[in-house]
Amino acid sequence: MTEEPRKSASNARGRPFAPGNPGKAKGTRHKVTLAIEAILEGEAESLTRKAVELAQAGDMTALRLCMDRLAPVRRDRPVTFDLPKIETVDDLPKATRAIMEAVAGGELTPSEAAELGKLVDAHAKAIEVTDLHRRLAALEGGRT
Known part of the structure; x- marks a missing residue:
């Protein structure tokens, strides 16, 4: 019984280009x-x-x-509903409640709410980083 030879990098399809040959330039058409x-x-x-x-x-x-x-299928659409301002971390529950109420009221689909939730989360992280930066600057200012 003979075994199939294992393919090494030198005889495998799709092997890397030879040194100095980067392949086709980006944007080159087939x-x-x-x-x-x-x-x-x-x-x-x-x-x-x-x-x-x-x-x-x-x-x-x-x-x-x-x-x-x-008339291609629309991937996204603008949504309008009342979202309270998020200026501190304490405002986050108000924003998430507004999103949940919009879903419950049929103003938003669950997938739209998930995308808005990601935006609220990113905004919350930005608030936290800004707050930490402000606190650190205050601590460093007290040392000098």
């Missing part, structure tokens, strides 16, 4: 992409028109393609 663009050059308008015509004729795939391009 050959296939360039070839497709060359074939389609000047045809974009007629292809778009045909896709719209097919969509209007009832082709659901063409309709989905057109809608995805014309």
Whole structure:
């Protein structure tokens, strides 16, 4: 029974580039992409028109393609609700309560509330660091 030879770095696919060869420059386009663009050059308008015509004729795939391009799915949306000012760490419970009430009232989705919670957390850390910096400066000022 013969064993398969183990691949070493020298014969493995995807091995690192040779010394002094960093690979392709950032932003370099793939050959296939360039070839497709060359074939389609000047045809974009007629292809778009045909896709719209097919969509209007009832082709659901063409309709989905057109809608995805014309009105893409929104990832984020602006949210408006009353959030109290957070100036000290003592204000944090008020902010989290406002976020929870907005979710309970249907003003925010739970995922939007989670993102806002991250913002509140980052703001709280900034307040804490600022407070620690102020205290340290006061202590160092008392020594001199």
